[in-house]
Structure formats: C-alpha cells, structure tokens
Amino acid sequence: MDLEQQIKQAMQQVAQLSDCTLVEPIEADTLLLECGLDSLGYAMLVAQLEEDLGFDPFTELQIETYPSTFAQFVAIYQLAANNH
Amino acid sequence: MPSLLERLKTLPNTGQISYAGNTFSVHELITQADEIRQNYAHLAGQPIALGYTNLAEFITAIIAFDAWCSSIYLCPPNVLLPQDDLIEWPLESETSAPVTDLPNSDRQTNKPTAWYLATSGTTGQPKWYAHSFASLTASTKYSEKLQSLNWALLYQPFRYAGLQVVLQALLSGADLVDSADNEPLALMALLKQSETTAISATPSLWRQLLMTGQLSDLKLRYITLGGEIADQSVLDSLKRLFPQAKLRHIYASTEAGVGLVVSDGLAGFPLTWLDDNSQPVGLKISDDQHLMVKPRFTLCQNLRKQTDSQGYLDTQDRVEVKDGRVLFLGRATGTINVGGNKVHPEEIEQVLMQCVDINQAKVYPKKSPLMGELVVADVTIKPDVDPKLIKFELLKIAKNQLQRFEIPTKINIVNEIAHDPSGKINRK
Numbered sequence: 362m363d364l365e366q367q368i369k370q371a372m373q374q375v376a377q378l379s380d381c382t383l384v385e386p387i388e389a390d391t392l393l394l395e396c397g398l399d400s401l402g403y404a405m406l407v408a409q410l411e412e413d414l415g416f417d418p419f420t421e422l423q424i425e426t427y428p429s430t431f432a433q434f435v436a437i438y439q440l441a442a443n444n445h
Numbered sequence: 446m447p448s449l450l451e452r453l454k455t456l457p458n459t460g461q462i463s464y465a466g467n468t469f470s471v472h473e474l475i476t477q478a479d480e481i482r483q484n485y486a487h488l489a490g491q492p493i494a495l496g497y498t499n500l501a502e503f504i505t506a507i508i509a510f511d512a513w514c515s516s517i518y519l520c521p522p523n524v525l526l527p528q529d530d531l532i533e534w535p536l537e538s539e540t541s542a543p544v545t546d547l548p549n550s551d552r553q554t555n556k557p558t559a560w561y562l563a564t565s566g567t568t569g570q571p572k573w574y575a576h577s578f579a580s581l582t583a584s585t586k587y588s589e590k591l592q593s594l595n596w597a598l599l600y601q602p603f604r605y606a607g608l609q610v611v612l613q614a615l616l617s618g619a620d621l622v623d624s625a626d627n628e629p630l631a632l633m634a635l636l637k638q639s640e641t642t643a644i645s646a647t648p649s650l651w652r653q654l655l656m657t658g659q660l661s662d663l664k665l666r667y668i669t670l671g672g673e674i675a676d677q678s679v680l681d682s683l684k685r686l687f688p689q690a691k692l693r694h695i696y697a698s699t700e701a702g703v704g705l706v707v708s709d710g711l712a713g714f715p716l717t718w719l720d721d722n723s724q725p726v727g728l729k730i731s732d733d734q735h736l737m738v739k740p741r742f743t744l745c746q747n748l749r750k751q752t753d754s755q756g757y758l759d760t761q762d763r764v765e766v767k768d769g770r771v772l773f774l775g776r777a778t779g780t781i782n783v784g785g786n787k788v789h790p791e792e793i794e795q796v797l798m799q800c801v802d803i804n805q806a807k808v809y810p811k812k813s814p815l816m817g818e819l820v821v822a823d824v825t826i827k828p829d830v831d832p833k834l835i836k837f838e839l840l841k842i843a844k845n846q847l848q849r850f851e852i853p854t855k856i857n858i859v860n861e862i863a864h865d866p867s868g869k870i871n872r873k
Contacts, residue, residue, distance in 0.1 A: 378840070379849070393656055394629050400653045400784065404816035405854045419814035424678045425685075429658030 364442060365435050371409045375402055389432035396431065416441050446557065446579050448512030449615070450478060456618050458592055463639070464500040464623035471615060474501060478509035485536075492516040494531040497603050500623040504611065506534055511578055516559040518573065519603035524563060527573050562605050564787075580740070582612055583725060584706060591617035594643040594667055597624040597636055599650060605697060606672050609704075610645045619643070629653040636663055643667035648675045648694075649784030649816050651683060661686050671695035672785040673817045674773045677712045684710050696773065698760045701748065703740045713764075713772035728771075729757060735777055736762045779872040781810040781818050783850040788820055790872070793853065796846050797822060800839050802830045805862045807870050808853065822853035825862055832858045 362370075369387065376383050376397060383397040398406065411417040418424070418441035428434040453459060459471035482489070493514045495506050510517050518531060526533075560581060563571035596614040598621055600607030607625075614621035622639040624632060633654065636644070641663055646654070648670050654660045665687045670679070675694035684692055696714070697704040703726045707714045719728050727739030737757035752758050763774040781788040790808035797806040804825040810818035826835050836856050843852045863871040 378854075379852075380844070392630075392658070394653070400629070400649065400656075401816060401850060401854075403656075404784075404813045404819055407815055408811065408813060408819060408854060417814065419678070420812070424682065424814075427652060427655035427682060429656050 364438055367413060368406075368410065368435055368438060371406055371413060372396070372398065375405045375409055379405065387431050389430065391431045393429060393431060393434055410438070414438070414442070416445055449578060449612075450475065450508050450511065450513075452616060453508065456587065456616070458618040460592070460614060460618050460620040462501050462504055462621050462623075467499075467501065469501045471504075471618075474505045475508060477505045481505070481509040482513060488532060488534075489513055490515055492518070492528075492531050494518045494520050494526050494533045495603075496520050496533060496535065497522060497601075498535060500598065500602060500611075500621070502535070503602055504615065507611075510534075511558050511560075512556070514558055515556075516561060516575075518561040519563070519608065521563055521571070521601070521603055525570050527561075560608075562603070562608065580703075581608065582616060584704060585613045585616045587617050591667075592619055594619040595639060595641055596621045596643045596645075596667075597639065597641040598622065599625055599632075599644065599646045600672075601625055606645065609671075609697075614643075629657050633657045633659050633662075641665070643669075645669035645671060645695075647672040647785035647817075648679045649673065651679050652815055655679070655682055655686075665690050668692045669695060671697060673782045674775070675712060676814070678814070680710055680712060696762075698738060698762070701738050701740060701758050701760065703738050711770060713767075713770035716766055716769045716771055719771070727757065730764060730766070730771070731759065733777075734763055734765065734774075736760045736764045736771070736773075775810060775818065779809065781808075781820055783818055783820065784816040786848075786850045788851050790820075793820065793822065793843075793847065793851055794870075796843060797824065797839055797853075799842055800835070802827050802835050802838070805870075807862045809872065811855070819854045820851060821855045821857070823857045823859045823862055825860065826858055 372383060379402055381397050381399070381402055384391065384395065387396055393403065407417060407419055418437045422441060424437070428437055453471065453475055462469050462471060462474065491514055493510050493516065495510070495517055497503055497520065507517065518527070520526070557577050559575045560578065561573045561575055563573055594617065596610060596619055598607060598610050600610060602608060602611050611621065622641065624635050624639070627635060642665060644665060651670060666689070668683055668687060668690050671694065680692065680694065691708065692710055693706050693708045695704050695706050705714055705726065718724050719730065725741060729737045731737050737753070738760055739755070739757045748758060761777045763777050764771050765774055776782065779790045781790060793808040794806045797803065804827060807823045809821055811821045813819045824839065826832065835858070839856055865871045
C-alpha cells in the first residue's frame with residue numbers, strides 16, 4: 362500500500378472514531394479543511410499516522426509551510442518518509 | 446488610577462465595535478454607559494454578575510460598572526453564581542434589583558472595582574479569581590500606530606484572554622470585530638471582509654488559519670499567540686508570512702493575574718529574565734522545575750497564602766531550560782490543554798469508570814504538533830472481557846457525556862496503572 366493510500370485509510374479511521382464524514386472523492390487539490398475532518402480530527406490523524414508509520418513529520422521537520430491541500434499534506438509525509 | 450470610563454473619555458480617538466453585522470462607535474457606548482449610571486443609580490457600589498449578550502452591550506456594561514460597582518463577575522453562560530447577593534445584569538425586569546435606602550454617596554463609588562474572572566474547563570463550579578483594572582491593563586498601550594489597528598476578537602470576551610483583547614482595543618482607540626466561534630474557512634472570510642490587521646489567538650487556531658492557505662491575504666501588523674504553549678514552527682511560519690508584523694506570544698497565569706510578553710520570535714522566554722528586577726513579574730524556577738512568579742502588585746488574600754517564603758507563587762507550569770531559553774512543558778497538575786481548552790483528567794477518568802468492565806483508568810496528555818496536546822486514556826480491564834468491545838463501549842460512554850475535545854483520542858488497554866505511595870494515580 363502506498364503512502365497516499367495509507368493516509369486515506371487513517372483518515373477514514375479517524376473520521377469513524379470522531380463521527381465525521383469524509384467528502385468523496387478527496388483529490389490532490391481538495392482543501393484539508395473541506396475534507397470532512399476538523400482541526401481536532403487532523404491532530405488525531407497525525408497521532409494515528411505516527412503510530413502506523415513510526416514518524417511525525419510535523420514534530421520532526423519544523424514545518425516550513427503548513428499544508429492546506431491534501432497533496433501538500435501527503436508531500437510532507439513523503440519528505441519525512443524519504444528521510445527515514 | 447483612572448477608571449475605564451475616565452481613560453476612554455481622555456483618549457484623542459476612540460474606535461468602533463462590531464458584531465454580527467452591527468457597528469457602534471465606542472463614543473456611543475460611553476454615552477449609553479453614562480445613561481446606565483444615571484438610570485440605575487441604585488446599582489452604585491453593588492456587586493454585579495454580568496451575563497454575556499453581545500459584544501456592544503458587554504463593553505457598555507464594563508464601562509458603566511468599573512470604578513462604580515464594588516465588583517463585576519464576568520459570567521460565562523449557564524455558570525453557577527459564586528454568591529447569591531449578586532445583581533444580575535442585564536436586569537430581568539426594572540424591579541428585580543434590590544433598592545436600598547442608602548443614599549448613593551454613602552456607598553462605595555469611584556473605588557477600585559474587583560473584576561472576577563472564572564477559570565475555564567471545570568464543569569459546574571468554576572473558580573473565580575479577582576483582578577483589578579490596573580492589573581488587567583498593565584500591558585495595554587496607546588499610540589497612533591495602535592489606534593489604526595483593526596482587531597478581530599477570537600476569544601470569548603468574559604475569559605482572561607478575550608478581556609485582554611477587548612481592553613487593548615478599547616484603550617488604544619482601535620476597532621474591534623467580534624469574530625469568535627467560526628470554523629476556520631468561515632473565519633478567514635470574515636477576517637478578510639473586516640480587513641483585520643491585528644489578531645490574538647491560540648497557537649492551535651493560528652495553525653488552522655495557516656492551513657486555510659489564505660492567511661497571507663490579510664495585512665496583519667499585530668500578531669499575538671496565547672492560551673497554550675507557542676512552539677517554534679508556528680512562530681516561524683507567521684514570521685515568514687508577516688515579516689513586518691509585531692509578533693508576540695504571551696504566557697499568562699489567570700490565577701496569578703500575570704502575563705509575560707515575549708516578542709523576540711523565539712519559543713519560551715530568555716533565561717536572563719529569571720531574577721531580573723526590570724520584568725513586570727519576578728520569575729524563578731523551583732527545585733521541581735515549576736515556574737514561580739512574584740507579581741509586583743499585591744496579591745489577593747487567597748493567593749498570598751500559597752506563596753513561598755520569598756513571596757513567589759507556584760504557577761504549576763513545568764519548564765525546562767535549554768539553549769538559554771526557559772521552555773514550557775505543560776501543567777504539573779496533569780491538566781491537559783487541547784488547543785486552548787482545558788481538560789481535567791480526573792473528570793474524564795470518572796466518566797470512563799462508569800463502564801462496569803474496567804478496573805482502573807488513567808487519563809493523560811499526548812503531545813500534538815497541531816493541537817498542543819491530545820487526551821489519551823490507559824485502562825485496566827476485568828478478566829475475560831473482549832478488548833475491542835470495551836474500547837467501543839468506552840467511546841460510546843465518552844461521546845454521550847463529554848465535549849469533543851475531552852474524549853480520549855486513544856484508549857490503551859494495559860495490565861497495570863502506576864500509583865504513588867499515597868494510592869493516587871501517578872501523574873508524573
């Protein structure tokens with residue numbers, strides 16, 4: 362499973378846990394804040410992905426620019442994955 | 446010390462207050478405050494419980510009541526009043542305020558009013574802390590530059606952080622737009638429409654505004670972070686977007702009524718501030734790594750009892766010293782700060798313990814780069830109970846009784862929960 366799929370799967374998990382509904386489909390340029398998860402949802406997503414992947418790019422990388430689209434979010438994880 | 450009303454009347458310019466599409470000049474609100482004093486003369490010297498209706502009425506009331514009533518309790522909605530002799534404002538009916546026979550001149554007027562603020566987080570009975578107008582406005586300033594600012598109010602005005610924004614905007618003659626309680630994208634649209642140039646918000650809310658990708662559409666000149674620990678990432682991101690803006694992060698202890706303002710763009714505060722007498726508050730670190738503060742003004746009696754032999758008060762904030770900075774780590778009390786919302790672990794544990802299949806529960810914070818901290822729970826379960834089912838059951842109970850930010854984001858089933866020798870859950 363590639364990183365993007367893993368992130369989508371974790372998003373699904375968090376959405377279920379927090380009674381949110383994700384929009385369909387989530388595309389590269391979908392705004393994160395319009396995906397269906399709120400800020401607490403994203404905080405949970407980052408915690409979930411830290412468990413699944415073993416790293417948390419937001420803590421490790423000193424984020425230069427906070428992501429606003431799904432593609433930017435995936436790119437941050439891709440960058441961190443390459444470092445590991 | 447001049448009162449709020451006196452200070453506003455001597456300002457060269459006053460601003461405008463807006464909420465939900467309504468705009469009033471502060472000048473109009475001053476006139477209304479004068480009318481309240483004339484029409485309700487029997488309220489002079491009385492203790493007032495100020496209920497929140499809207500921003501304009503709230504500001505009118507604090508202008509009218511400061512240095513005129515004995516105390517003002519800034520009441521969050523549905524709060525239990527701390528004593529029953531308080532007069533609730535707005536009055537329910539013209540006759541609901543007790544009218545005493547005392548002539549006005551015999552009652553306390555024009556003396557410092559005690560401003561009471563409720564601490565957030567606890568359900569039911571909040572703790573009330575008294576502040577003076579002098580301590581609340583210790584860091585507010587007036588200048589032509591500040592006067593031209595357009596503030597967005599993102600906090601509730603009856604909380605410490607919100608009141609700070611209200612008083613700063615009022616006393617600097619700036620404009621203020623009530624923008625609280627909006628989702629990030631809707632908030633962004635409102636900020637753009639109001640041409641906001643000054644914002645005070647929690648680091649978590651700043652991260653959400655950064656995640657809209659639209660923050661750079663604003664022309665921010667004044668940026669304040671408070672209410673939770675500001676980390677270097679969010680400070681750097683804001684500095685990069687607004688290199689010309691004044692960037693400040695504030696550490697405040699509502700209990701002690703003190704605030705530290707850090708404006709060098711770095712997380713924490715300089716180590717040199719410890720034992721520096723020119724700071725507005727004396728600072729030291731205790732042996733157990735708690736930040737201790739000693740305000741320059743007189744503490745209320747309750748707090749005086751809690752000071753050490755040198756007069757320092759334990760803030761219960763854990764700190765560490767690293768590379769010449771004093772960095773905040775979290776609360777020693779175990780209180781969890783989820784994006785500025787305080788969560789008391791004991792209350793969450795009690796809710797989880799309602800599930801008959803668990804023996805013990807321990808709730809604690811997990812660091813989150815987006816929300817500061819998240820709530821996590823460890824539980825021990827009775828033998829022969831299905832762990833999957835129990836997690837589902839606990840979440841159901843939590844969702845029914847807790848606010849969203851209080852619900853554990855993760856539940857771990859563990860074999861044992863550590864206790865200290867007195868039998869309390871070990872929260873270190």
